[in-house]
Amino acid sequence: MTPSEGWTPDQPIVAIRDLHKSFGHVEVLKGIDIEVMKGEVICIIGPSGSGKSTLIRTINGLTPATTGSVTVEGQEVHDDNLDKLALRRKVGIVFQQYNLFPHRTVLQNVMMAPLLVLKENKREVEERARSLLAKVQLHDKEDAYPAELSGGQQQRVAIARSLCMRPDVMLFDEVTAALDPETVKEVLVTIKQLAADGMTCVLVTHEMGFAREVSDRVYFTDAGRIVESGPPAQLFEQPQDPRTREFLSKVL
Amino acid sequence: MLDLIAPFFERLYETTGLNFSPFYDSYDWGRLLEGMWVSVKLISAIIALSLVIGVLGAAAQTSKLRPLRWIVAAYIEIFRNTPPIVQLLFFYFGLGAITPQVDMGGWYEPMIGSFGWAVIAIGIFGGSYNVEIFRSGVEAVPHTTVEAAESLGFSNLKIFIYVTLPLAFRVCLPALTNNIISLAKTSSLAYVIAVPEITYSLSGIWSDNVNVPEMMVLLFVYYILLVAVIARAMTLLERKLALPGYGR
Ligand SMILES: Nc1ncnc2c1ncn2[C@@H]1O[C@H](COP(=O)(O)OP(=O)(O)OP(=O)(O)O)[C@@H](O)[C@H]1O
Numbered sequence A: 001m002t003p004s005e006g007w008t009p010d011q012p013i014v015a016i017r018d019l020h021k022s023f024g025h026v027e028v029l030k031g032i033d034i035e036v037m038k039g040e041v042i043c044i045i046g047p048s049g050s051g052k053s054t055l056i057r058t059i060n061g062l063t064p065a066t067t068g069s070v071t072v073e074g075q076e077v078h079d080d081n082l083d084k085l086a087l088r089r090k091v092g093i094v095f096q097q098y099n100l101f102p103h104r105t106v107l108q109n110v111m112m113a114p115l116l117v118l119k120e121n122k123r124e125v126e127e128r129a130r131s132l133l134a135k136v137q138l139h140d141k142e143d144a145y146p147a148e149l150s151g152g153q154q155q156r157v158a159i160a161r162s163l164c165m166r167p168d169v170m171l172f173d174e175v176t177a178a179l180d181p182e183t184v185k186e187v188l189v190t191i192k193q194l195a196a197d198g199m200t201c202v203l204v205t206h207e208m209g210f211a212r213e214v215s216d217r218v219y220f221t222d223a224g225r226i227v228e229s230g231p232p233a234q235l236f237e238q239p240q241d242p243r244t245r246e247f248l249s250k251v252l
Numbered sequence B: 001m002l003d004l005i006a007p008f009f010e011r012l013y014e015t016t017g018l019n020f021s022p023f024y025d026s027y028d029w030g031r032l033l034e035g036m037w038v039s040v041k042l043i044s045a046i047i048a049l050s051l052v053i054g055v056l057g058a059a060a061q062t063s064k065l066r067p068l069r070w071i072v073a074a075y076i077e078i079f080r081n082t083p084p085i086v087q088l089l090f091f092y093f094g095l096g097a098i099t100p101q102v103d104m105g106g107w108y109e110p111m112i113g114s115f116g117w118a119v120i121a122i123g124i125f126g127g128s129y130n131v132e133i134f135r136s137g138v139e140a141v142p143h144t145t146v147e148a149a150e151s152l153g154f155s156n157l158k159i160f161i162y163v164t165l166p167l168a169f170r171v172c173l174p175a176l177t178n179n180i181i182s183l184a185k186t187s188s189l190a191y192v193i194a195v196p197e198i199t200y201s202l203s204g205i206w207s208d209n210v211n212v213p214e215m216m217v218l219l220f221v222y223y224i225l226l227v228a229v230i231a232r233a234m235t236l237l238e239r240k241l242a243l244p245g246y247g248r
């Protein structure tokens, strides 16, 4: 992967500056600034409708910004001449609803993008896909179809599918929100492992315990703004802003 | 084959007057086989063309180019709201008259013959329904699934081919089966422009033998069997494409 010219790994891998986003007349993001260094894990928390999904989706260009800047490895995302493919092989995303390809088996789901998009060698891709599925504890489900799996299993396939593109950054948008309490844990374990392996992760989550355990920094958003951010110990134990305190008192 | 059944049908004719001439007369037998063969070729070509039009039309309707969507919409309106026989006559006599002739070494033949025009006319007619059928299938594909493919770097074309189309196809298979069967039946309209398909060849037989009722029975049986075969094939396809655990 060739990062954009001039970018070095000691600079933020993801940098969001004064990001605004409006849908029609409604401004959903009202000036967001976030910097993520390589290998960092950051969590974004906040009430429903505060713009967390919109924010995370601007990072891989799924939602275009209205104004402001988002760069990944120094490359501006919201540039009309952007090479979308180059961006998307750098940034993986996992959604709340898994969104697997229902007409392909688990193994095919994981192999599809590297084969079709990156046109990689089939044997190499298959080997990599198998080892990723083993890593998420699904080596025995390779030939199953998504509909035959539990939510937690589907979500782990979705993670493996993203990882098979060998991204530099992983985005997770409330990936446990649709799961049963018992299966939440197996997905969180997978993400934790990924973080421990040094993957740069941006997570939107309602799992406060998890956010506290895994993240280097937590951002609290409300009504399109970042109200407060800091290391988890500080944000969870000594929240400064009354809105953060109120939110935490509701969810903790 | 004919040797086996000929004595029976000859005796049937002698004793009852029921004249199934293709089943004992080798010339009529040949005409029947030729008619069935042309009919099957015609139907296959019509279905193939209508499917290609259906897929391309549905893809065009998802396009960002508004004029392209208008053209497809106008096409659907025109061909769904006029009788197929009028369309066939329009293509054959209207457009057929202005298409160039080809030198066949001494004599001239139209570039597109009656078979070609029947395929084009009925294929385009059937395609107008298929566009709508495929479109409803495309609309049933969850936007989030498409988004996942987009996030993995798929181009729009790859999304359409590898994600949208296979999922849409499964959704619209029952409606597609209906239209394919309807097209198989509509193919008999090619009779009016003298395509030597089964209706046309049987009409040749009945005017020579004056055995209209018998040949009509044959025609009915042919279409009933044909439609049964198509329906069966589509059911098998549907079963083959069914996804384990999906749609519960
Ligand atoms: N495509 C869209 N068009 C119009 N409005 C949108 C669109 N997407 C999001 N919004 C609006 O933007 C606001 C923020 O939505 P967003 O999904 O980013 O919130 P969120 O913080 O992720 O909420 P949740 O916790 O419920 O997932 C909401 O008011 C939503 O209605």
Ligand SMILES: [Mg+2]
Residues within 6 Å of the ligand: A052, A053, A054, A173, A174
């Ligand atoms: Mg959200």
